[in-house]
Amino acid sequence: MFSSWKELEESCFSCQKCSLSETRKNLVFGVGNKEAKIMFVGEGPGEQEDLKGEPFVGKSGQLLDQYLELIDLSRKTNIYIANIVKCRPPGNRDPKEEEAQMCISHLRNQVYLIRPKIIVCLGRVAAQRLISPDFRVTKQHGEFYEKNSVYMMGTFHPSALLRNPGNKPDALSDFQKLREKIRELDLL
Numbered sequence: 001m002f003s004s005w006k007e008l009e010e011s012c013f014s015c016q017k018c019s020l021s022e023t024r025k026n027l028v029f030g031v032g033n034k035e036a037k038i039m040f041v042g043e044g045p046g047e048q049e050d051l052k053g054e055p056f057v058g059k060s061g062q063l064l065d066q067y068l069e070l071i072d073l074s075r076k077t078n079i080y081i082a083n084i085v086k087c088r089p090p091g092n093r094d095p096k097e098e099e100a101q102m103c104i105s106h107l108r109n110q111v112y113l114i115r116p117k118i119i120v121c122l123g124r125v126a127a128q129r130l131i132s133p134d135f136r137v138t139k140q141h142g143e144f145y146e147k148n149s150v151y152m153m154g155t156f157h158p159s160a161l162l163r164n165p166g167n168k169p170d171a172l173s174d175f176q177k178l179r180e181k182i183r184e185l186d187l188l
Ligand code: SF4
Pocket: 012, 015, 016, 017, 018, 019, 020, 021, 027, 085, 086, 087, 099, 102, 103, 106
């Protein structure tokens, strides 16, 4: 575990621990406030993220930013966003188990350095990795689980909302619950 961002970033940007390093254009480390109390975690970079080196850009990123703005959150000021895997799985497939296993130490180190009070998992892959292996987004979205004094919540991945807009009201409700939890914990 690295105790400085510089060491962690150097290790991560030179990482070749799994085969995703062979096809990435850019490693997508994370973005936001490194002292944020609230962290968002997705599954892995898509095509646009791979091209730009930043998580959640393109249409899904725009949708996420809209939802964040509704509850006074922004990647520019008060949250940090990262992914389970830092390199793009080809064809936007889910990360494989061995890739996630290899990469999770980077995310754990980011959490160690940030020490967030709330972690929001965007989509099934992140929620099953961080909350519970049998997490069902459609059934358990918006529920908070306390783990090691960190409140964790799973909600829909913005890309899934673009494919299934019928879930948008539930996602908005999850963000309102997040707002209430932020107020309850007096985080902002
Ligand atoms: S996905 Fe993670 S483990 Fe694999 S090469 Fe990229 S940084 Fe390393």
